[in-house]
Amino acid sequence: MPDVITRPDGMPPTNGYSHVAIAHGDTVFISGQVPVDADGEVVSADPSAQVEQVFTNLRTALAAAGLDFSHVVKLTYYLVDLADLAVVREVRDRFIDAERPPASSLIQVAGLVSPAFRVEIDAVASRG
Template sequence: MMQHFVRPDGTPPVNGYSHAVAFTGTMVAVSGQVPVDAHGRVVGAGDTADQVRQVFANLVTALEAAGAAMDHVVKLTVFLTNLDDLDTFRQVRDEYLDTARPPACSLVKVAGLVHPAFRVEIDALAVLPAGA
């Protein structure tokens, strides 16, 4: 069970996230995913959209391993090295999420990530569907 509170009365406008998500069930925590493919190669050096797509592809793979999917994500934490990448991040994010029922989300601008070519890292919390 998931209930999305996209914009409760008295909260500021949102852009692709819910202010709160209530849920019951088994929680799945997904470690921060970076723009690296299954062979350990950096994807999209210098191309934010390619990097965000790889990060979401990695999130999908990790979630599937745990019996979950992107529709089960209740919270994302996004780390960007450059806030100029925010619009690109949002466009790609919306390819992977149900924009009518978006997860809660935190965005953090960071000075750098573990590899200098990484522009984005995302971790997630999801809830397994009933009976999973």
């Protein structure tokens, strides 16, 4: 059975999921993070602010598992508007090593769980 960290300190509230699941072995799964702060509030309608909050949430979730962005092997991006992709890349490059980027997938979606969300990103990391 995997270890789960439902709500690490500094993460938004959850509703039926854990932010972090640590599989037996070296694989850690980070749930899709959205632009919500630790108080459960959407940070802004601004794409840059939303992406910044999502990566901040990912960093917090990784830290709860004893990891950082250097351990991330895969990111999956869900964007409502592909026009936000340049902003996503710019913010992402402040958090990851652009010389050693993780594998990634990008999916354009019609909408996310809240109409206020422009982006959601999940991660897979390795302790190895």
